[in-house]
Amino acid sequence: MSAQMSVVPVGFLPLLDSALLVAAREMGFAAEEGIELVLVRENSWASIRDRLAVGHFAAAHMLAPMPIAFNLGLAPLAVRTIAPMALGLGGNAVTVSTSLWAKMSEEGARPDLDPASAGTALRKVLDRRNDETKLRFAVVHPHSSHNYELRYWLTACGIDPDREVELVVIPPPLMRDALAAGRIDGYCVGEPWNSSAAILGIGHIVTTKSRIWQSSPEKVLGVSEAWAMANPDTLDRLLRALYRAAKWCGDAANHGELAALLARPEYVNCPAEWLMPALTGQIQQGDGSIIAVADFFVPHDMGATFPWQSHALWFYSQMVRWGQIGASPKHELIARDSYRPDLYRRALRSLGVALPGANAKVEGALTTAMPVGAAGASLVLGPDGFFDGKVFDPDHIVDYLAS
Amino acid sequence: MSRSALRILIIDENRIRAAVIEEGLREAGHGEVATIHDMTGIARRIAEIEPDVIVIDLENPNRDMLESMFQLTRAVKRPIAMFVDRTDSASTEAAIEAGVSAYVVDGLRKERIKPILDMAISRFNAFSRMARELEEARSELENRKLIDRAKGLLMKSRGLSEQEAYALLRRTAMNQNRKIAEIAQSLITAADLLGPGGDT
Numbered sequence: 001m002s003a004q005m006s007v008v009p010v011g012f013l014p015l016l017d018s019a020l021l022v023a024a025r026e027m028g029f030a031a032e033e034g035i036e037l038v039l040v041r042e043n044s045w046a047s048i049r050d051r052l053a054v055g056h057f058a059a060a061h062m063l064a065p066m067p068i069a070f071n072l073g074l075a076p077l078a079v080r081t082i083a084p085m086a087l088g089l090g091g092n093a094v095t096v097s098t099s100l101w102a103k104m105s106e107e108g109a110r111p112d113l114d115p116a117s118a119g120t121a122l123r124k125v126l127d128r129r130n131d132e133t134k135l136r137f138a139v140v141h142p143h144s145s146h147n148y149e150l151r152y153w154l155t156a157c158g159i160d161p162d163r164e165v166e167l168v169v170i171p172p173p174l175m176r177d178a179l180a181a182g183r184i185d186g187y188c189v190g191e192p193w194n195s196s197a198a199i200l201g202i203g204h205i206v207t208t209k210s211r212i213w214q215s216s217p218e219k220v221l222g223v224s225e226a227w228a229m230a231n232p233d234t235l236d237r238l239l240r241a242l243y244r245a246a247k248w249c250g251d252a253a254n255h256g257e258l259a260a261l262l263a264r265p266e267y268v269n270c271p272a273e274w275l276m277p278a279l280t281g282q283i284q285q286g287d288g289s290i291i292a293v294a295d296f297f298v299p300h301d302m303g304a305t306f307p308w309q310s311h312a313l314w315f316y317s318q319m320v321r322w323g324q325i326g327a328s329p330k331h332e333l334i335a336r337d338s339y340r341p342d343l344y345r346r347a348l349r350s351l352g353v354a355l356p357g358a359n360a361k362v363e364g365a366l367t368t369a370m371p372v373g374a375a376g377a378s379l380v381l382g383p384d385g386f387f388d389g390k391v392f393d394p395d396h397i398v399d400y401l402a403s
Numbered sequence: 404m405s406r407s408a409l410r411i412l413i414i415d416e417n418r419i420r421a422a423v424i425e426e427g428l429r430e431a432g433h434g435e436v437a438t439i440h441d442m443t444g445i446a447r448r449i450a451e452i453e454p455d456v457i458v459i460d461l462e463n464p465n466r467d468m469l470e471s472m473f474q475l476t477r478a479v480k481r482p483i484a485m486f487v488d489r490t491d492s493a494s495t496e497a498a499i500e501a502g503v504s505a506y507v508v509d510g511l512r513k514e515r516i517k518p519i520l521d522m523a524i525s526r527f528n529a530f531s532r533m534a535r536e537l538e539e540a541r542s543e544l545e546n547r548k549l550i551d552r553a554k555g556l557l558m559k560s561r562g563l564s565e566q567e568a569y570a571l572l573r574r575t576a577m578n579q580n581r582k583i584a585e586i587a588q589s590l591i592t593a594a595d596l597l598g599p600g601g602d603t
Binding site: 043044045046047050051053054056076077140141142168169170171173174 | 461462463464465466467468470471472474484485487492495496499500504
């Protein structure tokens with residue numbers, strides 16, 4: 001390539017779903033597009049936000065609700081941020097301490113990752129407690145899918161997440177220690193922090209994000225809107241590089257190599273064995289048994305990198321539900337337009353790959369995998385159901401919140 | 404507005420850096436400075452100290468936890484927000500560049516915060532400079548040791564004087580466009596491999 005390489009600084013947190021970014025750099029997909037992808041590891045989402053705000057980063061690995069929270073004015077120092085691509089589907093789980101799992105088992109929880117039976121058992125555990133202190137669960141950030149899916153799960157199982165348990169925020173790498181020390185009773189976090197707790201015998205995985213809501217969003221590429229406007233060509237090339245990286249990450253033949261890459265000190269910095277369960281879908285629960293969850297983390301298939309505006313709107317609906325923002329048509333539009341499927345299509349059209357024709361879908365409508373009408377080639381989506389059978393129609397958010 | 408001194412809390416797991424900042428603030432006449440190195444029970448500590456200003460290093464992994472705690476006013480007695488001076492973005496940039504971030508209680512005038520933040524920024528920068536210089540001094544010492552060993556090897560195996568040995572190392576480094584220490588390291592590695600017991 002004769003043209004000069006564009007240097008693109010991108011921030012990330014040491015988590016499994018930084019995989020697309022790491023693969024784009026290490027497997028040469030970024031370089032093929034003329035991009036020198038400079039990956040900068042950070043310790044908190046707050047730092048990612050701050051460094052994006054002052055222009056140290058053009059883009060970053062972000063919790064999927066973060067750009068929406070930024071644009072709604074819920075975060076200090078944030079700049080206008082857009083999500084032109086998702087960084088995969090799924091990837092989280094809910095883990096509880098071994099002692100809480102023992103109590104849940106007595107109440108009928110089965111070691112099959114079923115959210116309904118686990119939640120029913122947890123409800124019974126709470127009913128039997130006469131302790132003054134509440135069970136304490138941790139999530140990584142108030143504006144995270146972890147927070148919303150944990151709350152969704154608890155509520156659907158008849159547990160009020162604000163009154164009957166205590167929810168706290170803990171950074172992912174410190175979750176396991178907090179669980180081991182008894183400072184918390186459970187958590188919802190990304191990988192490898194569930195599998196490592198299970199492998200080390202500290203916790204038991206009770207359910208997964210993909211069981212609570214199939215094909216659900218987790219991380220996005222958050223891009224400074226100002227940078228995206230000023231560098232449309234570089235953005236297109238970056239998205240193409242990440243698309244190819246996603247495809248590579250999704251190929252089972254590459255899982256070993258990907259785990260070894262991510263395990264390196266400059267990336268996730270952990271044993272590769274901790275990363276394999278999420279990549280292969282062979283989930284170790286913590287009692288020695290392994291359960292196959294094929295869609296635990298989906299980097300590429302099922303339109304996994306498409307930034308569905310219905311995902312953005314679901315996050316918005318949860319922000320309203322939990323009192324983080326008031327409901328208004330204006331807020332709804334800001335949330336929807338934080339996700340930019342138009343930019344995704346603009347960048348990928350030249351690849352001749354399958355692209356969804358719609359910007360949004362009714363979440364929970366697909367009970368089985370479904371080939372859909374797509375520009376170019378064929379595309380299979382879903383299933384995308386919620387475990388409690390509810391359906392989210394992005395055109396009827398008010399009704400959804402009332403239900 | 405209260406005329407009493409602002410209470411400042413420094414949260415930093417790096418004790419030396421915390422001490423450097425605390426000293427700077429005290430020298431500037433801010434008498435009420437507390438530091439926390441350990442995050443255990445942080446909510447209770449903040450409630451006890453009731454700080455007006457919290458200075459924390461940007462690299463601290465607990466910032467997300469702290470920010471969410473500040474948003475829930477139940478956890479702390481007074482609402483605390485990140486200090487962002489929108490009229491002075493250069494100052495915000497300087498803070499992030501230096502790796503420092505500040506949170507203040509509601510209602511404090513920015514004129515009162517600015518000098519504290521400026522002091523923290525300059526002390527953070529001074530600390531980074533110090534750490535960098537220390538690191539450079541350390542690697543300089545390491546390099547010197549390597550070069551001395553390489554010189555010794557050359558003197559012994561080729562019967563050169565110390566000056567000749569050094570000249571040879573330097574010439575080789577220049578010819579290969581590498582550092583003298585790198586050439587010295589290669590020579591030592593090669594000698595270890597070729598020397599007695601090198602195959603163990």
